Amino acid sequence: MAVKNILITVALVFMTLFLVFPLVIVFSEALSAGVGTYFNALIDPNVADAIYLTLVIAAVAVPANLIFGIMASWCIAKFDFVGRNLLITLIDLPFSISPVIAGLLEVLLFGLNGLFGGWLSDHNIQIIFALPGMILATTFVTFPFVAREVIPLAQEQGNDEEEAAVTLGAGGLQIFFRISLPKLRWGLFYGVLLCNARAMGEFGAVSVVSGKIFGQTDTLSLAVESLYESYEIQAAFAVASLLAMLALLTLVLKAALEWRHRDEIHAVRRKRAR
Amino acid sequence: MSTEIEIAGIVRRFGPHTVLNDVNLSVRPGELLALLGPSGSGKTTLLRLIAGLDQPDAGTIKIDRADALGRKPKERGVGFVFQHYALFRHMSVFENIAFALRIRKAPKPAVTERVEELLKLIQLETLAGRYPAQLSGGQRQRVALARALASQPRVLLLDEPFGALDAVVRRDLRRWLRQLHEDMNITTIFVTHDQEEAFDLADRVVIMNAGKIVQEGTPIEIYQTPANAFVHEFLGESNVLLASIHNGTVYAAAGFPLGTADAPDGEVTAYVRPHHIVPAANPAGAWRIERIAATGSHARITISRNGLTIEAAMTADALLESQLAPEQNADASFTGGTLFGKGGEGRIRLGSVVGGKTSVVREPVP
Numbered sequence: 001m002a003v004k005n006i007l008i009t010v011a012l013v014f015m016t017l018f019l020v021f022p023l024v025i026v027f028s029e030a031l032s033a034g035v036g037t038y039f040n041a042l043i044d045p046n047v048a049d050a051i052y053l054t055l056v057i058a059a060v061a062v063p064a065n066l067i068f069g070i071m072a073s074w075c076i077a078k079f080d081f082v083g084r085n086l087l088i089t090l091i092d093l094p095f096s097i098s099p100v101i102a103g104l105l106e107v108l109l110f111g112l113n114g115l116f117g118g119w120l121s122d123h124n125i126q127i128i129f130a131l132p133g134m135i136l137a138t139t140f141v142t143f144p145f146v147a148r149e150v151i152p153l154a155q156e157q158g159n160d161e162e163e164a165a166v167t168l169g170a171g172g173l174q175i176f177f178r179i180s181l182p183k184l185r186w187g188l189f190y191g192v193l194l195c196n197a198r199a200m201g202e203f204g205a206v207s208v209v210s211g212k213i214f215g216q217t218d219t220l221s222l223a224v225e226s227l228y229e230s231y232e233i234q235a236a237f238a239v240a241s242l243l244a245m246l247a248l249l250t251l252v253l254k255a256a257l258e259w260r261h262r263d264e265i266h267a268v269r270r271k272r273a274r
Numbered sequence: 275m276s277t278e279i280e281i282a283g284i285v286r287r288f289g290p291h292t293v294l295n296d297v298n299l300s301v302r303p304g305e306l307l308a309l310l311g312p313s314g315s316g317k318t319t320l321l322r323l324i325a326g327l328d329q330p331d332a333g334t335i336k337i338d339r340a341d342a343l344g345r346k347p348k349e350r351g352v353g354f355v356f357q358h359y360a361l362f363r364h365m366s367v368f369e370n371i372a373f374a375l376r377i378r379k380a381p382k383p384a385v386t387e388r389v390e391e392l393l394k395l396i397q398l399e400t401l402a403g404r405y406p407a408q409l410s411g412g413q414r415q416r417v418a419l420a421r422a423l424a425s426q427p428r429v430l431l432l433d434e435p436f437g438a439l440d441a442v443v444r445r446d447l448r449r450w451l452r453q454l455h456e457d458m459n460i461t462t463i464f465v466t467h468d469q470e471e472a473f474d475l476a477d478r479v480v481i482m483n484a485g486k487i488v489q490e491g492t493p494i495e496i497y498q499t500p501a502n503a504f505v506h507e508f509l510g511e512s513n514v515l516l517a518s519i520h521n522g523t524v525y526a527a528a529g530f531p532l533g534t535a536d537a538p539d540g541e542v543t544a545y546v547r548p549h550h551i552v553p554a555a556n557p558a559g560a561w562r563i564e565r566i567a568a569t570g571s572h573a574r575i576t577i578s579r580n581g582l583t584i585e586a587a588m589t590a591d592a593l594l595e596s597q598l599a600p601e602q603n604a605d606a607s608f609t610g611g612t613l614f615g616k617g618g619e620g621r622i623r624l625g626s627v628v629g630g631k632t633s634v635v636r637e638p639v640p
Contacts, residue, residue, distance in 0.1 A: 161361075166347055
């Protein structure tokens with residue numbers, strides 16, 4: 001009993017120190033010069049640009065990884081093929097690489113002196129230090145989120161329902177859209193949520209690849225760095241507070257999702273326990 | 275009107291393992307047929323082949339004289355009920371049942387009418403809006419059945435439909451399925467490993483083992499005249515006694531006569547059901563009562579003689595009257611049994627029944 005209380009206390013202290021305090025500090029610093037200054041910092045065109053860039057990158061990376069995640073879970077959960085295990089391992093690759101290394105890989109491939117550098121500049125395509133490169137880097141880094149959420153879910157759900165649909169006369173596409181995809185609803189929502197949070201907050205890979213031109217190639221997270229390094233502390237914290245609000249919103253949505261399909265979660269947990 | 279199915283020469287292998295080995299079966303129109311056998315006998319595989327969920331490596335399946343193997347499940351007109359129901363978890367009961375009709379793009383009023391008709395049939399009208407997770411096992415199974423019946427299939431296939439349910443629910447659903455079959459008269463095949471269920475429900479029972487059909491017939495036929503030792507043991511408790519026939523009398527290896535047999539001299543194995551052994555209290559008897567277990571309506575009495583231990587059964591009332599008690603001596607008489615022996619190159623041959631009852635001699639069963 002005492003051990004349980006100690007562990008709970010330790011966990012709460014940990015959370016307070018590393019989560020609650022920083023959040024509180026971000027907001028208090030952001031508003032330290034008054035609410036007016038706070039909003040002025042956010043309306044600044046460079047910051048607006050950063051917001052826009054962040055949204056655009058997420059708008060491409062998240063749907064791309066959503067589609068990929070669905071396709072991967074379909075293949076892996078329903079079929080056995082040569083290279084299946086390799087695919088599963090590769091999906092986890094972005095997690096095991098430092099984002100900075102991921103960005104560096106991109107530069108080595110698509111930069112001026114990179115593997116495809118010559119071909120790209122011949123065709124006037126700019127990837128590094130431009131939006132395409134940033135999108136690519138973010139997509140790579142957030143690759144596994146949807147897939148890792150949905151693959152075990154699809155595997156655990158099995159193929160019984162799909163077989164039933166076959167006996168009831170449904171064709172391949174009908175089965176996919178009426179049965180398989182809806183089964184994965186909650187896993188997909190959750191995966192998209194995580195993917196989005198990470199895509200918008202990504203720093204390492206994007207910082208290597210973007211060139212960090214404040215007002216042109218800075219995302220929100222890069223903008224925080226740029227502002228901080230130019231000693232515009234309040235503005236930096238103001239932008240950071242946007243990211244903090246995104247994090248809080250993500251948590252709230254996650255909790256809401258878990259509450260809404262708690263019956264299904266409990267059923268899955270009970271089955272796993274057996 | 276009802277559909278017949280012809281299955282010939284079916285072989286199905288999974289890797290090195292032959293799951294179905296030359297299976298031949300005729301399913302009569304409108305009958306309720308049970309595929310009975312232990313796990314791994316191939317019965318579910320056969321059912322899935324009929325449904326079209328799997329393709330055989332060899333052989334033919336004809337439904338109503340037309341080749342079925344070249345057709346998808348939808349075209350075969352089969353309804354399938356899965357062991358774990360396989361209900362669509364994100365759809366309501368109504369939508370689950372309506373699925374087959376929606377796929378066929380039936381007009382809405384027709385769909386509603388048919389679904390309501392089926393809901394009434396399965397007596398779940400009030401639960402149309404519920405989701406599978408909110409239903410009990412028995413309710414889910416009924417929804418699965420209604421869903422399979424929605425498109426009016428000509429063959430109904432059930433894979434261990436009541437396996438995941440508790441005994442009371444199972445019995446109720448059995449009765450209900452039987453009634454349903456009598457009303458609708460669809461050719462129905464169901465798979466089970468439960469002998470009691472097969473015998474309770476089916477017009478005919480097909481016993482399978484290790485990928486082959488071992489025997490088929492009505493429940494009574496099979497029980498009274500099992501084709502071989504496997505069937506005898508699978509269908510119920512069996513006491514196995516090594517014996518030999520000499521001049522028409524069967525002698526147990528343990529040194530006492532079992533009864534008479536209309537068969538040539540030779541070594542045999544006698545299979546005797548517990549209720550065909552009748553112990554009677556006798557202080558001078560050659561048998562010793564080892565143990566009496568009173569399990570509700572019946573009692574099992576374990577008796578031994580010369581190192582041989584067998585089990586008799588009688589009703590609880592008969593036990594009281596007999597005044598048998600453990601550690602006492604008794605006589606034992608044998609009122610029936612089946613003989614099997616090794617003939618030729620080790621094939622099991624059905625012999626005749628011991629104890630003065632009917633005498634049956636059959637062809638050798640491979």
